[in-house]
Amino acid sequence: MNHRSLLELQAVELFPGFNAKIIHTDHVTIAHVTIKGGSLLPEHDHVHEQTIQLMEGTFEFTINGETKIFDRPTIIVVPSNYKHSGKAITDCKIIDVFSPVREDFKALVAGSK
Numbered sequence: 001m002n003h004r005s006l007l008e009l010q011a012v013e014l015f016p017g018f019n020a021k022i023i024h025t026d027h028v029t030i031a032h033v034t035i036k037g038g039s040l041l042p043e044h045d046h047v048h049e050q051t052i053q054l055m056e057g058t059f060e061f062t063i064n065g066e067t068k069i070f071d072r073p074t075i076i077v078v079p080s081n082y083k084h085s086g087k088a089i090t091d092c093k094i095i096d097v098f099s100p101v102r103e104d105f106k107a108l109v110a111g112s113k
Contacts, residue, residue, distance in 0.1 A: 006032060012108045015041060017088065020096075022109050029102040035059075035092040043085035048098040050078040057092030061085075 009021040017039025020031040029048075035057070043062070052061070054074040061070060063084040070076065078084050098105075 010109075014105075014108070015039070020105075022102075022105050024101055024106060024109075027099060027101065029096075029098040029105050031096040031098075031105065033092075033094045033096060035088040035094065037088050037090045037092070039088045041084075041086040043083055045081050045083045046098075046102075047080050048100060048102060049080050051097045052076040052078065053095040053097075055093045055095060058089040059092050059094070060087045060089055 004023065006021055009023070011019040011021050011034075014020050014031075014033070017036040018033055018041065019035075020033040022032075023030045037057070052075070054070050054072050054076070056072055059070050061068060061076060061084065063076075063078060064082050069089065
C-alpha cells in the first residue's frame with residue numbers, strides 16, 4: 001500500500017498566498033491548497049482538466065468570462081484549455097485534481113526539498 005501523511009509533505013507556493021501540498025500518481029496530480037484571504041489567482045489556462053473542491057472559505061472564480069462566488073462545499077470543473085482566474089474572499093482550503101499529471105508541479109516539489 002502506497003501512502004503518505006499530509007503532515008509530512010512540504011508546502012510549495014504556487015502563487016502569492018497559495019500554498020500547496022502536492023501528490024502525484026501515474027495519472028493525476030492532487031494539490032491540497034491553503035489560500036490566504038485576498039489572494040489572487042491570475043488568469044491562466046492549461047491543457048489539464050481540473051476539478052477544484054472548495055472545502056472551506058469563500059472564493060470568487062471566473063471561467064471563460066463568467067464570474068461566480070462559491071461557498072463550501074463546492075466542486076468546480078475546469079475543462080482543458082479554459083481560461084480561469086479567481087480571488088479568495090476569505091481564507092480558503094481547496095483540493096485540486098489535475099489530469100494528466102502536472103509536470104510543472106513535479107518540478108516545484110523537486111525544487112522545494
